[in-house]
Structures are given as C-alpha cells and as structure tokens.
Amino acid sequence: MFDLKMKILVVDDFSTMRRIVKNILKQLGYENIEEAEDGAQGYSKLKSGGFGFVVSDWNMPNMDGLEMVNKIRSDPELKDMPVLMVTAEAEKDKVIAAIKAGVNNYVVKPFTAEILKEKMDKIAERLGK
C-alpha cells in the first residue's frame, strides 16, 4: 500500500479527465494531488520534487505519456518514480511499448476506483511497499 499522504501527479491534456482521475484518487483516500497537462509540464513538475506517484495519460500534445516515461527513466533523480499509464483501449502493441519504456502498470479507460486501487496495490507490492 502506498502512503495516502504521498503527492500524486495526474498528467492529462483534458482537464475533465484530470478532474475525474483526481476524484477517483480522492475516493481512494489520496488527498495530495497535483496536475499537469502534458508530458513536458509533468516532467518539470516532477523535477521540482516531492512526488511519490504518477498517473499519466498517453496521448497528449507536445510531449506524450510515453516520451515522458522515457525522460523519467533516464533521469537519475526520477528513475524510480512509479508511473501508471492510462490508455483508452487495450492495444497490445501499445502496452508492450509502454512496458518496455518502463511503465509500472497500465489501466484502461474507463476504470473504477476498485480497478485503480488494484493496479496501484500491484505496483506497491512489486516495489515492496
């Protein structure tokens, strides 16, 4: 289980989606949530420090989710940051690319609070938290 007080970054270009994801995270008890609207902004927010988890959309302008994960993994400060990727539909080739890039897990839109919890618990488990 992750600490409910950890700071979570929600990255999505569509503000309604950010709000929805935030809402679900709140249902799970997470309170400290910040937002970014594309990979570039997400990455620079992460660089400012203090984050424990990232929920990111895939398809975004400027820098998409995959590019952001690549940047995170090649950054010594951020390389261990857990990232959950949100995808629209299970597209196998895409998911494989995401996992290769170092995404900790993925979740298919639309998802429920239970599904999100499951995915996050799985990541926590693997990270030994």
Added chain:
Amino acid sequence: MADELDEMGEIIADFVTEAEESLEKIDPLFVELETKGHDKDMLNEIFRSMHTIKGAAGFLGFQHLVDVAHKAESIMKKLRDDEMQLSTPVMDVILKSVDMLRLLLQHIKVKDGKVEDTSALLVELDDALTGAPLQTPAPVSAPAAEAAETVPEPVLPEAAGSAPKKEEVRIPEVVHDQPASAAGVDHQAAEERAVAAAQTKEPSQTLRIDVDKVDKVMDLAGEIVLVRNRLMNIGNYLEEKYSGDSYVESLMGTVSFLDLVTSDMQLAVMKMRMQPLKKVFSKFPRLVRDLSNNIGKDIELVITGEGTEVDRAVIEHIGDPMVHIIRNSVDHAIETPEVRQKMGKPPKGKVSITAYQQGNQIIIEVADDGKGIDVDKVKKKALEKSLITEDEAQRMTEESAVNLIFMPGFSTMEVATELSGRGVGMDVVKTNISKLNGYVEVRTVKNVGTTFRINIPLTLAIIHALMVRSLDNQYAIPLAPIEETLKVAMKDIENVSGQKVLVVRGKVLPLFELSDILGYGAGQGQEYRYVVVIAIGDRRFCIAVDELLGQEEVVIKTVEGIDTNAAFIVGATITGDGKVVLIIDLAGMSRNVLGLKKM
C-alpha cells in the same frame, strides 16, 4: 452526498465545455485537410480530440458519445497511419460524426433527456472503416468490440445531473499588447505570433470565470467611472471657489490619481472581456465548404487577423450577420466555375475575411471576387418600393446607391432573386451590427467583386462622448464618428430645395437640427449655430445644436421601455453633475436622415 452530486454536476459541465472547445478547435482543420490533402499533424490532432472525448465520456457513462467518438477516432487513426485514403465520403462521415457529437453534448448540456438515434451514423462509420481499401486486416475493429463489452458500469452515476452550464471566458494572465495600428496588415504576423504564444501558454495561465462575474466587475468599473466624473466636477468647482486652499489642492491631486487608476482599471476590465475573433471565424471554413459543395461551386476561403481581440458581446453577436454576408457571397455573388472561366476569371472563387484593429475600431471585411451588385437594379428597386425619389436616384452616387440594400423594406424574395440574393435580410445585418454600436458598408465593382466592411467600436460599455445642448435637453454624441465641430453664423446655412446645407471645407453637406430629428421641432432663430460634422462610413452630414458642453467619458446604460431604435438612442448615461442624459445613435440617425428625407 450532496457534495458528491455537485461535484458530479460540475465535472459534467466541465466536460461539455471542454469537449465543445475541442470540437471547435478541430473544426477548421477539416477544410484545410481537404485542400492540403494528407497532413499527419492535422489528422493526429483530430484523432486526439476524438480520443479524448471518448475517454472522458466513458467515465461519465455517455455511451452514445463513446460509440460515435470511438468509430470516428478509428477512422482518424487509419487516415493518420496511412491505412486509409482521405476522400470526400470519408470526410463527410467524419464531419457528420462531429455534428452528432455536438448534438449529443448539447443534450447533456441542456439536460433535455433527448436520445439521439446514432445507429444510422454508426453503420455509416463502419462502412467507411471497412469499405475503404485496407492494407492491414482491420486492427481496430477487435478492440472496438472489446471496448463495447467492457465499457458499461460507469464509475460515476450519469443520473447525477449537471449543474446548469454557465458560460465562461478564458482570461490569459499575460495580456499581450497588440499595438493599434492603421496598417493592421503589417502587424498581422507579429500579432499572430503573439496569439500563438498566448495559446501555447494558455492552459496553465488561464482561469475560468463565470461571465456573470466578469460582467459584474465591468458594471462596477462603469459605476466608478461615473463617480470619478462627479468627483472631478466637484473638485473643479471647489478649486475655483477656494483656490490656493491646501486641502483642495491635495483633493485635486488625489482625484487626478483616481482618474489615472480608473482609466487603467477600465482598460484592464475591458481586456478581460476580450476574446479572439477566431472563436467566430473558425466556423466559417466549414460553412463555406458545405454551402459551395451543395451548389457545385469551388470556393476558397482566406481568413486573416483571426487573432484580433474583440469584446465578448461582439463575439456573441457578430456571427449571425457574418454568416448572412458569407452565405450571400457563396450562394449568389460567386459564379459557377464554368461562368467564371468564360469571363476569364480563375475557376475557383475566393471569399476573404480580414479583421484588424484601427484606432479604437475593429474592422472586419468580407470580400468576394464574384459578379458584384448591379447598382442600377438596386436603384430601380428602391424607386419601385418608394424608398427613394426619382430625384434622389438621379443624384445618388453609386456608393450610396449600393448601400440602399441595407434599408428596411428593401429586401423581398423577388428582389433577392433578381439581385443575386443580395437583398435578403441585409437590413437585419445592419440592425444586428448597429446593436453593437457599429455600422456596415458595402462597396462593389461589377464583375470584380463586393466587399462588406463592418466597423465596431473596441469597447461597448464606455465611450467618449461630446455633450451638447439642444433646446432644453442635454445629449451625448459618441465622439468616434465626429469629424469636427464648428460655430457658424445662421446666414451661412443655406437652403437647397428644402434641405439645409452647409459648405464645410469646400464640400456641401446636408445639415439637420438635432431637435428636429428627435421630434422637438426647430429651435428659434439664433444668430449662431454650433455644428457637429459626422462621418459614418462614406456619408457625412451635420447636426446643429444650441451649445457644445464638452467631452465626457460616458458609461452606456440600456434604456428600458422605449423603442431605442426608433428614438435614435443607444442608451443613457449619468453625467458628472448627476444628470441622466440620452446617448445619440448616430448610425441609426444617419440612415434615417440620409435615406428617407429629401436630400
């Protein structure tokens, strides 16, 4: 629980706004795609828009939206990845999908509970998906079926009902100064860059605020202007009476500081309400495309200056009259390719929309390279309708004659067909633009084309006005159209066949008594008259008054309960000394005095 419902309502309202904006953004891309052909970036942007709408709609349980967006997205994906060729039928079905998405969003927005039947469209989308030659065996249809199975059970209850969706304005925190320039075109590139820069920054630096709240601030700013005016009046009085008194001096210092701050605040609030014309213009490429496709014409639409910012009220009200003008250009002014070729014109017709700022006016031009308006026919028709006299028709310049199309009563269907449809509802166009304190004029050259030029003041709420007295009443005349003011001796005003005229700098201009126009009867024989020279578009005329009282910044308040159009009044204001004063509608007045009265 109540909180959760509220939250849900807000999320849904947000979703509708954002999804609508997203569709608005991609709208002009379709037409561009059709002309440019395959463009990966554009295809991707449309794809992403559908994709995002689908994603959020899935969470909110809007299954119809998900279905349509999903299939449209699949097509866009294939187009983007070169698995499908862009063709007019494909484009048509995508456009239909966009329209359907809009309709579905509208139902959600107004909560009318209406259910659209999307099945026919879904079949069409499927046909488009499978009908076109594919290089890979339908990779998208499998997840489609899967998604359809897994989609239900929305996380958030659909029945939650959305809060009434309110209009919002986006306010960029960074206000980029756009230099007002007469040569608007020179600045276009710089302006567009500035706008582009503002747009890339937009999401992080904007705040969504209810229009009501902004309007409230605007209203209060207006009140402060009035209070400032009164304070300055009182200050001036005190200064005269107690000159040298140190308190009065410090009061005057404070008042002049207040004066500065008020002006700055006014400007800032005004800018808060400004939005780029792009919001309106982005609909036109689609309009021109659909119209010209319907009637087998080939028309190119060129838009420049869409980054020009105007008041929100202009954004709201300029669309309809512009659609009217554009529709007429496409339907009637521009010839078919065959006719054009015969005349030695390029087969592709052109409609250009240009917007720029000129001083404190916003100019929007809609120009076509069609057949022009037949001025003689216009005159003839106006004569038949008794809108003008034979005498006037003789004396009228071509420019004034063609502007007869804006006169109420000119347009009829019969005239419309005869005069290439130019007449249909043009008076309505004019009325709509007058409501924004603007005016419209038209220039036409036979077989070369027609240009409609719309002038609108930058701000609608606060104007500079010349205060005048006519008989016992005080009036405010908007300063912008005033060319000059003169004091003339009664004997210099001549009478030519029943019409008073005045020679101003070598030109003979018609002169009217303000009291006469407003129906109070003429003033008594004084020795001197004060004359205000007005220029509305190409037309110039003089208004005679009893006294010029000075300039004032006035806040326009709407007047309830009277027909302001018929009364030549745009509204009322409260002056520095607390009087309620009517503000003259010069555009309306010019139409009336120059159009209906004997010249």
